[in-house]
Amino acid sequence: MTARVLLLGGTGDALAIARTLGSQHVYSLAGLGRVPADLACAVRVGGFGGPQGLARFLADEGIALVFDATHPYAAQISANAARACEAAHVLYWALRRAPWQPQPGDDWRMVGDWAGVSEAIAPFARPLFTLGREPLAHLDEVPPQQHWTIRCLDAHPGHARARVIDARGPFTPEGERALFTEARIDVVVSKNSGGAATEAKLAVARDMSLPVVMMRRPPLPGAQRELASAREAIEAIDHAIQRSFNA
Structure with missing residues (x-):
């Protein structure tokens, strides 16, 4: 069986990634906003009960990779994901898109x-x-x-x-x-x-x-791998799925 991905989302980048995932994978939303209706993957809405609850979910569902594509200001969600992955010995990757930089004329x-x-x-x-x-x-x-x-x-x-x-x-x-x-x-x-x-x-x-x-952006936990764009993330996740995370 192909190892499963849990995608933590709620952003446009996350939705672009979710649209490439197959039915065995899970797209998680906090519960705000609209739930997409055009996805092949499973969609889970709601929290996990902190890092301990998420760690249990990862073990129960056989998740091999958590990919964090939440908003850059969702610091608590990212912190919980990092702690849960460490406890469950699951890969934790994240999308960390670059912040805007002030340009000449900006105030x-x-x-x-x-x-x-x-x-x-x-x-x-x-x-x-x-x-x-x-x-x-x-x-x-x-x-x-x-x-x-x-x-x-x-x-x-x-x-x-x-x-x-x-x-x-x-x-x-x-x-x-x-x-x-x-x-x-x-x-x-x-x-x-x-x-x-x-x-x-x-x-x-x-x-x-x-x-x-x-x-200002809040500090975010480190990840085993950080990607800068949805395109990079899609390629990296697809490669990992093909190799079933055994690399």
Whole structure:
């Protein structure tokens, strides 16, 4: 029997990898967002119960390789995966796409957490948040002088001083410029996710001379092998499957 892969996903890169996996492999989603309907592999939704629960799952299901293609800011998931793989003596590989780098003309204000975000956007009136769901937990904190535009994957009610847009990349420069203009955005708040799907907002912010409040990436655990793109990951996983992880 071919050794099994557990793909930890939820990103566009992960979905591209999942579409190449056969029925014996497992694609794991935390439960947020839409579950793909066009995959040959099994799809598992929900947590594992921490590193101990994941280690039990790996042993029970005969998993030989865990490939971590979660978001660069999903630090807890990655830490749990690394610990579980070590305990279960299972290979742990990860996709670690390169972060964005500031370009000439960029005005990035680096912060480390939500408190830093709040302080950095205080002088502005109409921020655009592209942090996922995190700003939704702070809707009752919108100052009277501000109006927030929040873009995330899932629909959510806003209120008089906060508009929530459910949208999924890739985003185009034309679309981003239209949004910035229509919503009168004066500062962009972003995670340094890397990749091309959501990079257009940075180019438009640069062209419009808008500052970007950028959240630093959290430290992530090391992996036995790190890949920089979905294409590299697909080739490496396919090669490993063909050799049944015996190399």
